[in-house]
Amino acid sequence: MSKRQLLCFIVTTIVLFIMIILALISGGSTVNIHDVIQLVFYPSEASDLARIIILEIRLPRMIGAICVGATLAASGTLIKAVMRNPLADPGLLGIQTGASLFAMIILLMYPVMLPLLPIAAFVGGIIAYLILTILAYKNGIQPLRLVLSGVAVNALFGAAIGIISIYHSDKIQNALTWLNGSLASISPSDARILVIYSGIALFLSLLVIPKCNLLALDDLTITNLGENLSLTRFIIATIAVLLCSISVCIVGIIGFVGLIIPHIARLLVGTNHKVLLPFSILLGSVFVLASDTFQLLVFSPTEMPVGIIISMIGAPFFLFLLRKQDI
Amino acid sequence: MIEIQNLTIHYGAKVAVDNVSLQIKKGTFTTIIGPNGCGKSTLIKAIAGLFKESGCHILINGKYRNAYERKEFSRMASFLMQFSEVPMGINVYDLVSFGRLPYLKLFQSMRTEDHKYVEWAMKKTSVYQFKDQMVSQLSGGERQRVFLALALAQKTEILILDEPTNHLDLKYQYELLSLIQKLNKEEKLTIVCVLHDINQAIRFSDEIYVMKNGKIVVHGVPDACITKETMHQVYDIRCSINKIGKHHNVHIL
Numbered sequence: 055m056s057k058r059q060l061l062c063f064i065v066t067t068i069v070l071f072i073m074i075i076l077a078l079i080s081g082g083s084t085v086n087i088h089d090v091i092q093l094v095f096y097p098s099e100a101s102d103l104a105r106i107i108i109l110e111i112r113l114p115r116m117i118g119a120i121c122v123g124a125t126l127a128a129s130g131t132l133i134k135a136v137m138r139n140p141l142a143d144p145g146l147l148g149i150q151t152g153a154s155l156f157a158m159i160i161l162l163m164y165p166v167m168l169p170l171l172p173i174a175a176f177v178g179g180i181i182a183y184l185i186l187t188i189l190a191y192k193n194g195i196q197p198l199r200l201v202l203s204g205v206a207v208n209a210l211f212g213a214a215i216g217i218i219s220i221y222h223s224d225k226i227q228n229a230l231t232w233l234n235g236s237l238a239s240i241s242p243s244d245a246r247i248l249v250i251y252s253g254i255a256l257f258l259s260l261l262v263i264p265k266c267n268l269l270a271l272d273d274l275t276i277t278n279l280g281e282n283l284s285l286t287r288f289i290i291a292t293i294a295v296l297l298c299s300i301s302v303c304i305v306g307i308i309g310f311v312g313l314i315i316p317h318i319a320r321l322l323v324g325t326n327h328k329v330l331l332p333f334s335i336l337l338g339s340v341f342v343l344a345s346d347t348f349q350l351l352v353f354s355p356t357e358m359p360v361g362i363i364i365s366m367i368g369a370p371f372f373l374f375l376l377r378k379q380d381i
Numbered sequence: 382m383i384e385i386q387n388l389t390i391h392y393g394a395k396v397a398v399d400n401v402s403l404q405i406k407k408g409t410f411t412t413i414i415g416p417n418g419c420g421k422s423t424l425i426k427a428i429a430g431l432f433k434e435s436g437c438h439i440l441i442n443g444k445y446r447n448a449y450e451r452k453e454f455s456r457m458a459s460f461l462m463q464f465s466e467v468p469m470g471i472n473v474y475d476l477v478s479f480g481r482l483p484y485l486k487l488f489q490s491m492r493t494e495d496h497k498y499v500e501w502a503m504k505k506t507s508v509y510q511f512k513d514q515m516v517s518q519l520s521g522g523e524r525q526r527v528f529l530a531l532a533l534a535q536k537t538e539i540l541i542l543d544e545p546t547n548h549l550d551l552k553y554q555y556e557l558l559s560l561i562q563k564l565n566k567e568e569k570l571t572i573v574c575v576l577h578d579i580n581q582a583i584r585f586s587d588e589i590y591v592m593k594n595g596k597i598v599v600h601g602v603p604d605a606c607i608t609k610e611t612m613h614q615v616y617d618i619r620c621s622i623n624k625i626g627k628h629h630n631v632h633i634l
Contacts, residue, residue: 275528325470
């Protein structure tokens, strides 16, 4: 690892720790840094109020933000490797919309099947990905066709979400905050599920690092090396879909993280996935946690879903990328 | 030894390779030439195994192409096709190291002998001094040598090349072909190559196959099969053939 890469890791880790502390001490109530210190070092003296607010509200929320950022950034990094395209992103390509459609079907129509939510979201994401590749793949993947296919997939699943929402408008209020990507309602048990699923999916993503590097070569060279190109692509894409479905289940659609973070990470640490993927994961966690804390500090007492904040930062960045890419 | 038996390949209704049979002996430098669209690239891609359905017409060392496992074939033959994409953000050493992939199991990392072959391949192609540089920063000729090093690191006995000199300056074209010839002589590599330039084909090959409309018109040692008549018949040009140095040379009139 070069000095520059090491520096990037150290600085980002320090920022992450600062953000973790900030996230624990900021919020609508009067619980402050003093209470946090007291809870950590003298747990017996902490008040019940502080204990509940910190352990059951702020801690799960903080963990949720980190997991969501990490999985979305990892998902974006993998999907960019598969598509060989900096514009590829699970949100833009409609994979998240596919996952949320299936999640919504469970939430609104079959609430008894709630434990199956992650699986349903994953299946939805895979279906969206398959439709996307069929639409976008023609003599390789051209950037413009890829983005336009994403628009089509997004519109298709968005329309289906619209139809379901209208038929189940009585239950829509909950689904709406969820759809906008809010971290507000994460319970300790949600956080636990997120940590377990994210951990597994992130571990899987680390296993395919060498294959991600391989995909930087052209198709014929990869075939020459005796690799099964379609299978490799499909495995990596499946892990990418899994990663983004996890966060969709718990916090709904948070767009642009998978687009921006891997891109910035690439500018900072280069294209070798051995460094790029772990760094993207770290940077993604910092970004989502920082955005959520920023939202708490600025808009409080109004609760602004973090997805909206991130879209406000992400959309201009995406347009800037489009402009720079000359597609 | 590569043997092709009655190979026919269609692109839709168009016949690209029309009932071709040929034999390429071990350790020879064989070149396929012909005008654009004659099927030479298709033929060489078929030998490389890029058309699955034609695998039962191609025998490599006595075994049908489609009977080979992917990695098994990658240890037997490597191919270098015309490049359009330059891999970004990868250095020369890492790129050449990919050549060892056919020898490694899933998740297995490079062994000492793998590093040895990678260094050997880089030294053979004189790219060792660039080993820490990014491939994208090299010139066209250097880049092509790096890809040749990758193919060499595979330690195959057959090397298949589709117009390897494309887009290179004249100096680098001869440099690359001389290097390939050297590998053919020193490492006993069987070379199967598509070339555009007839005089380069005459100069470097042991045997030439001349194709037109998907068929092999003539084949044999260069001096015998490149004649005024063949050139007129295949390329529709009038030429004279003169001996310059050791080799014949085609001059268009």
